[in-house]
Amino acid sequence: MKSFKKIIRTTAGIVAATTLLAAVTAPAMAEYPERPITLIVPWGAGGGTDATGRIIGSLLQKELGKPVNVVNRTGGGGVVGHSAIANAKPDGYTIGVATVETGMMHWAGLTDLTYEKYTPIALYNTDPAGVIVRADSEWKDAGEVINAAKASPGKHKASGTGQGGIWHLALAGMLNKSGLEQSAVPWVPSKGSAGGLQELVAEGVDVVTCSIVEASGLLSAGKVKAIGVMSSERLAAFPDVPTLQEVGGPEWEMASWRGIVAPAGLPKAETDVLSAAMNKVWHSDDFKKFMDGRGFGMTYKAGDDFKSWMKKSDESLGVVMKAVGLAK
């Protein structure tokens, strides 16, 4: 027992000495970044935002030469994590991934946080919504879905995410622009697109509006088919899928996006370092290989371009949410 105590004492001594030493030898003021950076991801481990965030974290680490720790702050439909980024100290040591929900949460009355609380660094991804049905469905394009909804309102159900989520708005806007009531295709809330797709394949709902990427596994399995995309032109990764307008659908676009942001008021020196690093990361082969592999759409907008993108997205989301009664 005595020797045990001795071991404890020795170990404690070593630990204390190491801790002190680490504190003393901390480097003197140097150029940013001089210590690890925290990258906040407002969604859970395993999702698309988490996956892209972690890749960017690893690549930024290579560029900046300091560890970039990815931290998931989940919950509250993204409010918790987005607030954590905005409320952090604008010193460049806390950055985060902002997603399209930045422009939705405040309209839904969940928070007063808007894109103005951020210093934009770079937009790195956009994924337009798709119209996805079972492989054995009789519908061949999105126009037929709209016609079926007109013919028998309320008969066909749709899913893809929770109530008032981005993919719900995609459907709501499509119905709205086609002059249909929301009850024409009732929304069945689900846990993310995976839950919605499960319902679709299990014949629980008839159509899912989520990004085509999220269904790519099921697409290649021949379980579902993508019959429309809500963007102005066809996607490079899915060239066979027509846009809504091509098949007589309404003029309606909806896409999710992801970008790296810092809290508002980040000094110019730090902003420049981060922007330059993100520029290199986005153009790197590793990043391209990963994004193409999973089918994530690659879009790049830096600084003010990113800011005006967020502003536009915010406004158009507000219009839809008011039109369909999801705004407070």
Place this chain on the structure above:
Amino acid sequence: MDAFIGGLSLIFDPYVLMVMVGAAAFGLVVGSIPGLTATMATALLIPVTFFMDPVPAIAAIVTTVATAIFAGDIPGALLRIPGTPASAAYCDEAFAMTRKGKAQLALGVGLTTSIIGGLIGAVVLMMATSALAEFAFKFSSYEYFWLACLGLSSAVVVSSGSTLKGFVSLLIGLFIATIGIDLISGHPRFTFGSTEMLSGVSFIPAMIGMFAISEVLRFVAAKNNSRPKVPVQSLTNLFKGVGGVLFKYKFNVFRGSSIGAVTGVLPGAGADIAAWVSYGVSKRTSKEKEKYGTGHVEGLVDAGSANNAGLAGAWVPALVFGIPGDSVTAIAIGVLYMKGMNPGPMIFQENPQLLNAVFIAFFVANLLLLPLGYLAIRLSSQLLKIPSRMLMPAILIFCLVGSFAITNSVFGVVIMLAMGVLAYIMEENGFPIAPTILGIVLGAMLEEMFLSSMIKADGELLAFFSRPISATLGVLTILIWLIPLIKMLRKKVAKPQLQ
């Protein structure tokens, strides 16, 4: 067969085996620390796997998770603090055994059933990947609703003592699950304007609070020596008596593993729920129901094999359709994509060796568990030698950091404290806490599936029985609920005649 041999040579490569041993040690450490889950261990592996080839990367994830789930049993049995949520279902039972001086048997059974369950799960994964995936895709919200009901019916079963108090405890858990932003309506409930509350009561800090903090509070509040001490016991003969137990309950091992494998395949169910369901089934069908909760090994056999069998199952929908069965496989899918291998049925044609390598990795990981798990238990037996007055503050600090780590903010600690005090008051007054935990686990799924089913069916209740699987599950659930009632009525009718 060629693919199988190809897979074998991929795994039995010195580098891959070395990675797996490292991953197993990592998994054991993370799993045995309350608050650090298998998901977190996997997420931490991502930057490391980034620099690896696909096979060692996937093997590392498989090994880490398999060992972490077992390691969760160790602090559960020795300190009544489940290391991962998958151990929560039978934590009380295992700790009761430790109190009786049977920690060695509890951990020995935990280790062997984990290995057997894991191996059976791997066999199932290997034999029936595509058939199981097809089965999983027959599950819509109706079937999930009944599944959640089946899970809940084990709540009153898992609780020891008064049925009424067990029911109150379950309702408290279900209520706690409604806190936060509501998935169905997008409306915040019971958050009182707090941003942190929007994310609801995270399960891990709640679990740490209810098991560990309440235990610390009970220790310091007890009068000196009035509290039953945990006897100091050696854990050297870990496998003594295990053979007899396994032989006696061989059917339970098989049943637990099957329940685990099937539950694991269903996206969103997974190892945690598998452990609860199989423990509940075990108690309900046992000949010695009254012994459950007092340190009876039978339930451990069922649930211990179920959670490890469930792990392999979660890979089925992930590999075949790219739909993750749990958050671990969600991360694994990301790693696969990163390596240019897209999950989907094509993976059978394009990469059969890789697929086989995943299966073999499961086998090897479970076999590695035998020596490494043994070592971990031997080391952890030192815990029992430390006097409680030294151990309790140390546990408290681990709980604080563990709760913090889940939400990465002190909000996790707030949840931990609130739930700890709640659990302390409940247990002092004879309310079992296991049903509360179960309510928190299943509450969100139950509500979501119920409401989305109602929306789909336009309020028609019969729709819950309109599909073959949902009708079967529904009838089964109702029967399970009714049988004890009928038995009770019969007794009441029979009693006056006796007098």
Place this chain on the structure above:
Amino acid sequence: MKFNDAVFGIFLIVFAIAEIIYTRTFPALHGQRFGASDFPVLIGVGLIICGCLLVVSGYKQRTASSPIEEAISKESNLLTIAGWREKPRSVINFFVVILSILFYIFFVDTLGFVITAFSILLVLFLRLQNGVVASFIAALFMTGVSKLLFGVWLLVPLPIGPLGF
């Protein structure tokens, strides 16, 4: 800290009624017949039923006190603080634990993890009747271990204090 079942029952009933009233503020789901309030109301009703049954059983406990059951009737007092009066030290320790968790919640962000954890550990080790030197060493050791294990190795972003750790 033991309450009579009836006290619990009444508490549950009051809680459930307040909960149900609060759910009335939830908006109806847009375009749906079902909404956010349905499930909490069901839970509330369940709690009221259980609460009533508890009140009945608590009342039975109270009236059933015959001489033989004196031991039980002690338990059926509205509130029994089991042995607390005889052992004030335990009561103080109980609140010391709760206060130290509260201390962590309120001060960890400003003081940093190392200082906060060390102070909590030191206080608790001392309160649990460990020697002064042993407490000091154990507190230092545990702080170092948890900082290294979680903060350094497992990358948990533990708060950093004014001194840089």
